[in-house]
Amino acid sequence: MHYLFIGFLLFGILAALIRALSGDPGALAETMQAMFSAANLAVQVSIGLIGVLTLWTGLFRLAEQSGLADWLARRVAPLLGRLMPASRNNHQAMAPVTLNLSANMLGLDNAATPLGLKAMQALQAENQHPASATNSQIMFLVLNTSSVTLVPVTVLMYRAQQGAADPADVYLPMLMATTVSTFVGVWLTARIQKIRLLDPVILAAAGLWLLILSGLAALALTLPADAAATLSSSVGNGILLAVVALFLLLAHRAKLDAYSTFIEGAREGFELAVRLIPFLVAMLVAIAVLREGGVLAWLLDGLRWLAMLCGLDTRFVDALPVALLKPLSGSGARAMMLEVMQTHGVDSLAGRMAAVMQGSTETTFYVLAVYFGSVGVVRLRHALLCGLAADFAGLLTAILATYLFFG
Numbered sequence: 001m002h003y004l005f006i007g008f009l010l011f012g013i014l015a016a017l018i019r020a021l022s023g024d025p026g027a028l029a030e031t032m033q034a035m036f037s038a039a040n041l042a043v044q045v046s047i048g049l050i051g052v053l054t055l056w057t058g059l060f061r062l063a064e065q066s067g068l069a070d071w072l073a074r075r076v077a078p079l080l081g082r083l084m085p086a087s088r089n090n091h092q093a094m095a096p097v098t099l100n101l102s103a104n105m106l107g108l109d110n111a112a113t114p115l116g117l118k119a120m121q122a123l124q125a126e127n128q129h130p131a132s133a134t135n136s137q138i139m140f141l142v143l144n145t146s147s148v149t150l151v152p153v154t155v156l157m158y159r160a161q162q163g164a165a166d167p168a169d170v171y172l173p174m175l176m177a178t179t180v181s182t183f184v185g186v187w188l189t190a191r192i193q194k195i196r197l198l199d200p201v202i203l204a205a206a207g208l209w210l211l212i213l214s215g216l217a218a219l220a221l222t223l224p225a226d227a228a229a230t231l232s233s234s235v236g237n238g239i240l241l242a243v244v245a246l247f248l249l250l251a252h253r254a255k256l257d258a259y260s261t262f263i264e265g266a267r268e269g270f271e272l273a274v275r276l277i278p279f280l281v282a283m284l285v286a287i288a289v290l291r292e293g294g295v296l297a298w299l300l301d302g303l304r305w306l307a308m309l310c311g312l313d314t315r316f317v318d319a320l321p322v323a324l325l326k327p328l329s330g331s332g333a334r335a336m337m338l339e340v341m342q343t344h345g346v347d348s349l350a351g352r353m354a355a356v357m358q359g360s361t362e363t364t365f366y367v368l369a370v371y372f373g374s375v376g377v378v379r380l381r382h383a384l385l386c387g388l389a390a391d392f393a394g395l396l397t398a399i400l401a402t403y404l405f406f407g
Contacts, residue, residue, distance in 0.1 A: 004325075004332055005286050012289030019294055031292045042280035045161060045338060046273055052157040054269035059247050061265025062258060066250035066371075082199050082210040083143070083186065086126075087136040093122035097140055104362075106146040110128045116144060117374050124375040132379035133372060135193045141371060141383050142189045146181040146390035148209075148240070155359040158338065170355050173401035176213055177360035181394025189386045209264060281386035283335035283381040287321075291339065296321065298359045313407070316399050318343075318350035323395040327388060330363035353402040360394035 012031065019027035076098045081088040084097070096119035102117055111297075124130065124135050132142075152174055159167035184207070190197050207355040288294050301383040304317045319340055340354040364387040368380060 005282060006192075008286035008290045011295050012286070012291075012293030015293035015295045015298070016289075027293070031289055034288040034292035035285050038284040039281050041338075041342065042284045043277055045158075045284075046277045046280055048161040049157060049276065050273040052160055053273045054266040056157065057260035057269030057272065058264075059244060061261050061268075062247045062251040062256065064265075065256055065261050066247065066254045068247070068250055074098075078201055079205050083190070083195065084136040084139050085195065086134065087123060089121065090126055090136075092125070093136075096122060101143055104144065105150045113370075116140075116326030116371060120371045120375050123404070124377070127375075127377075130376060132402055133377050133381050133383055135376070137372075138381060138383040138386065139186075139193070139195075141368060142185040142386045142390060143182070143389045144332055144371070145183040145367045146394065147362065148178050148182050149359065152178075155337075156240075157366055158334070158358075159341075159346055159355055162338070162341045162351075164346045168240060169238070169405075170352050170359075170402075171237075172235055173352075173356045173398065173405050174359040175377045176401045177356055177394045177398040178215055179209065180397040181361045181390045184393035185386055185390030188389050189382070190213040192382050203340070232363045238276050265390050280335060280338075283332050284338065287332075287335050287339050291343075313403070315349050315407075316353060316403075319353035319357060319399075322354045323398075326357060326361060326395065327364045327391045330366055333358055334364070334370055349402065349406055352406050353399060356398040356402050357395055361391045364388060364391055 016031040018028045077094055080094060080098055080101070084094075087093050088095075097117050100115035100119050118142060120137065123134065124141065127134050127137070152171070155170070155174065156167045157174075159170070187197065189195075248258060251261065300317050300320065303320060304314045307314045307317060321336045322333050322340060325336050337354040337358045341351045344350040346352075364384070368383060368387065372378075372380065372383075
């Protein structure tokens with residue numbers, strides 16, 4: 001983040017200076033004004049998020065306290081034992097691993113990270129070469145960075161905050177992108193580690209999931225663009241409402257004080273929204289300077305020229321900054337997603353594509369640094385290669401799926 005922050009600002013300022021010396025005297029003033037506007041936008045975005053973020057953190061606290069994550073963990077354990085055979089009998093590791101992935105599937109970011117660190121420590125206990133990542137640790141990291149997210153609340157709430165007519169209409173494209181990301185990451189990792197994927201449990205889980213997605217995609221292909229968007233919206237909103245109902249019913253079954261538990265979680269959401277302000281200010285200001293200075297325009301013009309040369313539709317180029325930043329910086333990609341929404345419109349093709357890209361994968365470099373750094377692993381082996389391959393597959397699918405539903 002240090003290098004991204006100073007690099008964006010310095011390159012943007014240099015580009016603005018070059019423009020000014022080349023006969024555009026307003027370039028410096030426009031760049032300075034863009035800094036102030038971006039800082040104000042960051043505060044407005046954070047304040048606008050308070051209500052939605054508070055709502056979902058309160059609901060997620062119900063899911064944590066009701067035992068839903070534990071229930072999911074028990075269901076996922078047989079599949080994970082086959083993907084991580086060396087750690088199949090390491091019950092101290094498999095429990096937090098399954099809980100971490102279950103939390104990621106539900107979008108419980110605050111619960112997922114500490115569980116992931118605990119899982120990595122348990123996996124490290126069986127590591128005979130502590131400085132080098134084990135096969136199980138690598139598979140866990142790839143599953144983490146490419147994890148299928150059933151409830152992508154963060155992206156949806158940003159779309160709602162930016163005034164999307166239907167924030168959930170990107171749900172199916174996002175689900176397709178994150179699924180392809182996971183499948184490619186797991187396939188490549190298993191191939192390198194010589195894990196047998198032709199296992200009945202693995203094939204059944206993958207086949208069922210692909211069957212559902214293929215059916216939805218085939219239905220979308222037969223529908224007009226407006227009807228396909230409506231299908232994605234209906235599925236997304238239906239699943240989200242079903243998840244909310246499930247949270248409430250399980251809280252009642254567990255005899256929780258649902259109201260007090262919700263308030264406890266909602267309070268954290270309010271605090272989180274406030275803590276987001278400085279991060280958004282830093283990244284939105286840096287990106288605004290990069291854009292207004294002219295660097296981003298030069299880069300995108302070059303990519304657009306290449307796309308035209310290949311005879312491709314060039315509208316996807318406007319969303320590519322999110323794809324370029326996503327593996328490097330979650331906050332940077334989020335800020336760029338907001339920038340694309342502000343510049344092109346939240347319901348434009350680029351705005352929707354940026355949202356789908358943001359929800360397609362996790363931030364690979366951040367996850368690798370935090371998880372491996374927590375146990376002192378310095379030799380990543382093939383973890384970075386597999387993680388980046390999953391990122392590329394997810395981002396490419398994000399482009400194709402967005403065209404499928406909205407193009």
